[in-house]
Amino acid sequence: MSHPYSDLPAPAFWRSAVSERNPLETSDLWSPKHALLPTDSVVTFGSCFAQHISRALRRNGFSWLDCEPGASFVSDKLNNRFNYGVFSARTGNIYSAKALLQWVKWSLGHETAPEEVWERNGRYYDPFRPAIEPGGFASPEEMHASRSQTLSAFRRALTESDLFVFTLGLTESWENAQHGYTYATCPGTNAGTFDPQAHVFRNYSYADVHGHLQEALTLLRDVNPDVRILLTVSPVPLTATASGKHVVVSTTYSKSVLRAVAGAVSDTWDSVDYFPSYEIITAPSFRGMFYDPNMRTVSGRGVDFVMSHFIAGISDGATDSASTDASQPAPAEKIAPVETALEAEADVDDIKCEEEILAAFAPN
Amino acid sequence: MPKICIIGNSHLGALALSETGMKGFAEAGYDVVYWGAAGSLFGKIEYSEGQLISPAPARSKIISSGRYGHLPLSDFDVVVFYGMAVTLSNVAAQITNRLKTIEGRSKSFVDAGLAEQISEWWERRLGRALMQDVTDAAPAKKFVFTTDPLVAENPEYLGKIKDTVLLRKALDALYAHCEKWCEERNISFYRQSEATLAGNRITTNFDYNTNSVKMEAGKPHPEDDFVHMNSSYGDIVLADLLTLLEADRPAERAAG
Numbered sequence: 001m002s003h004p005y006s007d008l009p010a011p012a013f014w015r016s017a018v019s020e021r022n023p024l025e026t027s028d029l030w031s032p033k034h035a036l037l038p039t040d041s042v043v044t045f046g047s048c049f050a051q052h053i054s055r056a057l058r059r060n061g062f063s064w065l066d067c068e069p070g071a072s073f074v075s076d077k078l079n080n081r082f083n084y085g086v087f088s089a090r091t092g093n094i095y096s097a098k099a100l101l102q103w104v105k106w107s108l109g110h111e112t113a114p115e116e117v118w119e120r121n122g123r124y125y126d127p128f129r130p131a132i133e134p135g136g137f138a139s140p141e142e143m144h145a146s147r148s149q150t151l152s153a154f155r156r157a158l159t160e161s162d163l164f165v166f167t168l169g170l171t172e173s174w175e176n177a178q179h180g181y182t183y184a185t186c187p188g189t190n191a192g193t194f195d196p197q198a199h200v201f202r203n204y205s206y207a208d209v210h211g212h213l214q215e216a217l218t219l220l221r222d223v224n225p226d227v228r229i230l231l232t233v234s235p236v237p238l239t240a241t242a243s244g245k246h247v248v249v250s251t252t253y254s255k256s257v258l259r260a261v262a263g264a265v266s267d268t269w270d271s272v273d274y275f276p277s278y279e280i281i282t283a284p285s286f287r288g289m290f291y292d293p294n295m296r297t298v299s300g301r302g303v304d305f306v307m308s309h310f311i312a313g314i315s316d317g318a319t320d321s322a323s324t325d326a327s328q329p330a331p332a333e334k335i336a337p338v339e340t341a342l343e344a345e346a347d348v349d350d351i352k353c354e355e356e357i358l359a360a361f362a363p364n
Numbered sequence: 365m366p367k368i369c370i371i372g373n374s375h376l377g378a379l380a381l382s383e384t385g386m387k388g389f390a391e392a393g394y395d396v397v398y399w400g401a402a403g404s405l406f407g408k409i410e411y412s413e414g415q416l417i418s419p420a421p422a423r424s425k426i427i428s429s430g431r432y433g434h435l436p437l438s439d440f441d442v443v444v445f446y447g448m449a450v451t452l453s454n455v456a457a458q459i460t461n462r463l464k465t466i467e468g469r470s471k472s473f474v475d476a477g478l479a480e481q482i483s484e485w486w487e488r489r490l491g492r493a494l495m496q497d498v499t500d501a502a503p504a505k506k507f508v509f510t511t512d513p514l515v516a517e518n519p520e521y522l523g524k525i526k527d528t529v530l531l532r533k534a535l536d537a538l539y540a541h542c543e544k545w546c547e548e549r550n551i552s553f554y555r556q557s558e559a560t561l562a563g564n565r566i567t568t569n570f571d572y573n574t575n576s577v578k579m580e581a582g583k584p585h586p587e588d589d590f591v592h593m594n595s596s597y598g599d600i601v602l603a604d605l606l607t608l609l610e611a612d613r614p615a616e617r618a619a620g
Contacts, residue, residue: 071469073462074477082473138471146470 018285029280029309033266033273034228036314040162041065043088045103047095047169048353049234049277049298051086054165056307062314064088065161068153083132086352088161089153090146092129093354095169096204097212097261098182102128104216107155108223114181117143118192125191127183131354136191159223167277168213168258169234170355171204172241172250186242189357201242203253209261221271229272231262235281235306237296239355240362255282275313280306367395367439368609371416372446373406375512375591376427377579378598379446385595385602392606399428399435402579406449407490411497414438427579437502442609445509445551448491451591452538453515453567455485457524460531478534482541492545499549508608509546510554511539513597516573516590517562531566552608557600560593572597 010016011028043065044054057064070084079085094100105111118125123136124143137143174186177200188194241250266274281290281302290302376398389396401409401418408419414437418424421433459481499507515521525531539555546553562569576585576592585592
């Protein structure tokens with residue numbers, strides 16, 4: 001008797017795809033919707049985990065677009081310390097879909113970025129990227145000038161990219177109670193002063209995140225109709241929750257909402273794809289092996305494993321496309337060589353996560 | 365009689381030809397010896413077992429008026445590192461023009477970029493490495509270091525500078541870096557006298573460049589040589605160095 005399951009391929013079945021396999025040999029996790037060619041300009045934004053994608057792209061010869069480069073004559077270490085070359089513009093981590101929407105609206109001139117500045121010990125911090133300048137800015141004017149440069153760069157990233165990669169990180173956020181804009185971190189943690197009257201906690205719902213993301217992507221496609229979008233969800237659990245629930249429960253809520261929104265948007269938009277970095281790290285078949293001993297941060301080996309699937313996926317896509325389009329250059333060396341664990345760990349150490357400051361406030 | 369060795373390259377000529385300066389040292393009771401190697405040979409001088417080994421001992425002997433091919437440091441109470449092929453004008457111009465490309469970035473980033481450029485440049489200086497070897501080997505000796513003079517005022521150099529204010533900032537930072545390094549090694553640092561600078565304060569006054577003479581051959585430098593200074597410049601440097609050394613002497617005597 002014929003039925004829909006009778007002709008499904010092996011990856012559709014848990015036994016053949018998971019149970020009977022070495023988890024490290026799990027394959028076919030992702031088939032990209034769209035080919036990515038080495039000449040395509042890719043921009044990356046989002047939570048900490050997005051930084052791994054930009055690094056993997058650069059290492060494998062793809063065109064990662066740096067719209068706000070640091071100084072060409074200084075070391076990578078110095079540029080990195082000042083958050084140049086971390087994302088495609090110097091936005092710092094964009095943890096929520098609402099924060100993404102804000103950056104899109106501000107950069108495209110739909111709204112004006114707030115004037116708010118955070119001060120600490122005579123130095124000035126940007127509430128929307130409080131860790132962007134080590135030690136803070138010298139003056140509010142310098143902070144605003146820097147943000148203005150980043151907004152221009154972000155606008156360029158929106159308008160000139162062929163692929164816009166965004167990693168969703170959190171649903172929890174702190175907003176300005178009067179004006180409703182969201183901060184990158186809770187005021188008073190990285191910088192600024194927490195005021196319970198002025199700052200309000202939000203834990204965005206599915207409808208909130210779906211709405212924020214759809215609006216942001218709609219505005220993006222308005223200025224760049226051909227851009228493709230690749231969504232991912234960070235597999236990194238919350239550092240802390242202000243929801244009043246256990247951090248494990250809050251993490252599950254947060255990641256479930258983000259994963260569901262990413263799935264819904266990618267299933268309904270032809271131009272949007274979803275890369276399962278979240279599943280690759282968190283699926284039960286991997287037994288948590290890709291987490292560090294704190295069971296929160298992803299180990300270098302785990303990052304490598306995720307990125308090998310990512311590069312393999314886009315490489316296959318590029319090869320398929322190249323075979324049908326002789327005018328496009330064939331990708332160069334595409335599969336990332338397996339890095340030594342040490343190199344991978346060092347890379348992970350360099351990843352920037354403002355949210356991690358919250359761990360400092362945990363009771364002993 | 366305290367014995368001083370002034371080590372350097374072709375820039376030693378300005379000092380060695382300063383009759384006034386040499387007379388001042390003689391009257392103060394110092395025995396002064398010049399020693400070194402000119403041009404690219406300078407970078408090949410090495411320290412080994414208490415001596416500075418010249419790559420061209422015969423020429424080093426000429427510079428030291430026939431006294432030393434190689435230089436035994438134990439013969440000297442004071443070592444003056446003169447210039448040591450540490451030329452600030454070109455690196456300051458290069459750094460300035462690089463910093464100009466990141467104008468508008470935060471002051472912290474520009475300053476960090478400046479500091480990193482200087483630090484990397486300094487680490488590559490052969491003269492720095494030689495000074496480090498010598499001072500490590502004889503930490504109790506009195507040492508003085510001064511950089512090469514800034515290039516004399518000339519249109520070609522000034523034409524390359526995109527921002528003279530920024531250049532001055534780079535020069536100040538370069539001097540500060542050298543001075544800090546010296547302090548950590550108990551080396552007295554002598555910064556080029558303001559009296560020898562041109563009005564722009566980023567080059568040496570052209571008066572100190574005219575009629576400069578090659579030390580070994582005794583012939584004038586070419587007209588388009590803006591890096592070597594004349595004996596008038598040597599007069600000022602030697603007078604300052606003598607003042608610097610004399611300031612330490614009463615203490616030495618009291619201690620003795």
